[in-house]
Amino acid sequence: MRVRFAPSPTGYLHVGSARTALFNWLAARHAGGEFILRSDDTDQARGSDEYYRDVLDGLRWLGLDWDEGVEEGGPHGSYRQSERLERYQEVAEQLRDRTAAYLCFCSPEELDDRRRQAQAEGRPPGYDGRCRTLAGAESQARRAAGEAAVLRLAVPRPGETVFDDVVRGEVRFGHDHVEDFVLLRSDGTPTYHLASTVDDVDYGITHVVRGEDLLSSTPKHILITLAMGAEPPIYAHLSLLMGPDGKKLSKRHGDTALNAYREGGFLPEAFVNYVALLGWNFGDDETVFTRAEMVERFDLSDIQKNPAVFDNEKLIWMNGVYIRDLGADEFIARTLPLVEADLGRPLDEDERATYRAIAPLVQERMKLLTEAPAQVRFLFVEELEYDPASWHKVIVKPDSRAALEAAKARLGDLGEWTTDAIEQALRAMLEELELNARKGLQPVRVAVTGSSVSPPLFESLEALGPERTLVRLQEVLDGYDGQ
């Protein structure tokens, strides 16, 4: 099996394309075949190097390695269509020689008029084949005279193209609805249909796995393949991804660029796992599984036909699962840079030790890597910023001042600064004041961490150390008098 992912660098890699790439990759890995990456950049004007890099970065981030193609090389040359123009022209010439294609001199304006008219009359809007009957000699003469022309495929008429789609079953298109489409533009450059098909043939692609938006173009590709004297590949058309409103996933649903997910604190493993579930299932009732398990079970023929809505909530949940599953060192390696970026400075040795100690506790209560900084910020800043809502909810309450005073007294007398000792001291404080944990401990939490949401209190205090803990308690106590 040889499959390919062939993005055109006209935009950032988005989640829909990422899913197509994943399914191609899974199919190849499952079958022990090759996954090929090609750049469909025939449209020079719209492509850009930035987008091209983004695609490669995205695939690498997801761990979808390719065996052949762009940057990787292989037996077929460049794998960038912009560098294969002569080959497409060569094929085009051959097709014309065999009268499988013909020159068309109709102007864009004429074409437009006729299309409109056809539509108004309820006929298929495709090209009417006017230039198809031009004698070869006349054709040549007009071209020699410098008249602009495109090359069109002579679609067999009457006729019909039937193929067996792996996910959709038998699909048929009557040629009444397949126009004599353009292969070569008047400037001699190939259209997508030509370039893509020639590459698929040249590269020996056996399975074309792509989005459903190309389903109705498939007859064109099959016709070109046949005209080249080659055997068409097997096709598998994936249903499209939808937004929450059931419409095709697009920018108006928020950021659909893959790199937004990377920057948003998602783990590639989680993303891959989640996306694999859109239109496919593991069997059993499992929803979380490893990449190896996925590869082992994946089968194109198990893919579902109906479109799937991309559900951020479930992705976020799954990301939490994967975060909790990370080894301690791995978790630290992935979050430390975020913490440092948040602070705007690197952590020193002691601070790193502190982070290492608290990290397992924050790991349990995160769904996105990007949540880490906020959870540990109180450990590394001099000036604590208090969350206003927490302040009003907790510090302003009647019993809070007494609790803070007592807590400060007890903690100030503490011999050893350990989680256990801190817990004992504070529990004794609760007993003394006859306060429940909520009333007595929350003020301490807010005073010391700045928020009513934090890692576990006693561990947090231990990590923060006695000096800063006492200072913060005192600062809040001072504040009461100021009010």
Add this chain to the structure above:
RNA sequence: GCCCCCAUCGUCCAGAGGCCUAGGACGCCGCCCUUUCAAGGCGGAAACGGGGAUUCGAAUUCCCCUGGGGGCACCA
């Protein structure tokens, strides 16, 4: 306008004639655990779009309707 595709809880999937009083996951709602937030445990609400047909029997087959999606370029 024309062609094509699709249709099970709000969402993602399971279900390939009787195993379905339709199963799992996310989310949601309760309860438990608990110093907060999470995590975890237990429980709950929640779906076969409608109508015909075939059959002893249909979520599963067929037809129509409706709804949704995709495509119809010298874009990819």
